Amino acid sequence: MRTRASLAVFAVAGITALTGLTATSAHASGSGDTKITKVVVNGGKNVVIGTSGAKTFTVAVTAQDNSGIKRADINIQGPSSGFFQPTKAVKCTPAGKAATCTATFTVDPRVDLYTNALAGVWYVDTWVDAKDGDFYTTEKAGSFKLQREGKLTVNASPEPVKKGKTLTVTGKLTRAHWDVFGDNKWVAHGNQSVKLEFRKKGAKSFTTVKTVKTSKSGDLKTTLKASVDGDWRWNFAGYSSHAAVASGVDFVDVK
Template identity: 55%
Template sequence: MRKRTTMAVLTAAAAAATAGLTAPAAQADGHGDTAITQVVVNGGKPVVIDATTATTFTVSVTATDDSGIQGLNYLDLEGPEGGFESPASRVRCTVVNETTSTCSASFTMDPRTDFVDNSPAGTWYVSTWADGEDGDFHSNAKAASFRVQRQSKLTVNASPEPVKKGKTITVTGNLTRADWRSHGYVGHKDQSVQLQFRKQGTDTYTTVKTVKTTTGGALKTTVTAATDGYWRWNYAGISTTAPAKAGGDLVDVQ
């Protein structure tokens, strides 16, 4: 994982103000009426990263000043264990009106080159500095937060197929998630996963029961066969791991 050791080179005034942002009680600083009014990361969705593929997403910062916005002094991302990401593209600003601009840049997180373990999963913060045309500014080391999550996968198998009505169906599966250390997928144990059923000819799944994963992310339970339909597992996810749904497995009940 990239780790922040120094800030990008700033003006003397900027450096002095940024130094004050290290204390949790003083994350924001500024002069005049410049304000950061909105920060959007990845369209408001968590950044989900698989075991091997680089993921690119956009961060947008909207700022206002009575004289207009000159631009951003910097735009960085800071995460767990000293994690740090700088823009993968030039920061570009679009004028919304005479007082407001939105500045955006793309960021890329690559599990093969940026991460050495799974510690980047969790809460990240957008650190940015907006300059007004009149010399006013506003900086915030925690202008917004977002989640970086490990991708998860679910499998399902319902058997026997076909089965007589009233007999027992065994539903198994496996929950795994990306491991940025090995660049593969590992079992995710002790997780609550919903077993869901959709009657053939309908569109809606209904939760039947909740089962916890065991060693290796294994899932297993039994249900009574009542009618033709699809069985699947549904995992809601946690702060460090993305949700997942298995594809439905059709069971013919005779």
């Protein structure tokens, strides 16, 4: 059964406190020769979550012991007392003295993500039992990023445009906002550096033309001289708590 990121939310003249499962300080212990050799979360990709729609991902922990691996418990914990348990029983696939134990997690932003503070670096907690009674446990077997999803638009005008004339490229950067009542929405992502990129007609890759900062309302706007036909787009690199995102492309015909 999935456990919510928080245990309870108390309302006193509005929301005044959020309490949850508290992650303890980092600790590892064990017995015998049991050890963890690899941890892979979501296939090695960041876990990106928007405003609606549950996100399902896996955590695969590979461990070994001379006698073989019997079972494993896997949980994940993050900032703001975030804590999740698997939605399915952990399954271990043996391979000689080692085994890869996989846990499946499902996170619904409307139910499980009560604050934006849950975005950031998360850790994998695991306990591994060997067939001979040995074990190994650690609160930080691996780490990954659980990020707020972003959206980015682009518009280049006028279309078509005469060569040498001014071309204006605009856009807007927004991000997922997680709310304690599940009233999630997309909000402006202001004061962020975003690259304006161009791909000449017939070319395979984009090149950076300039970097522009979003306004307080998340808006982007810049001007330049039109020279050749091609695609324009904005590209946001993201950071620890926010996912990278590129806009679609807007092709401009230069006459």
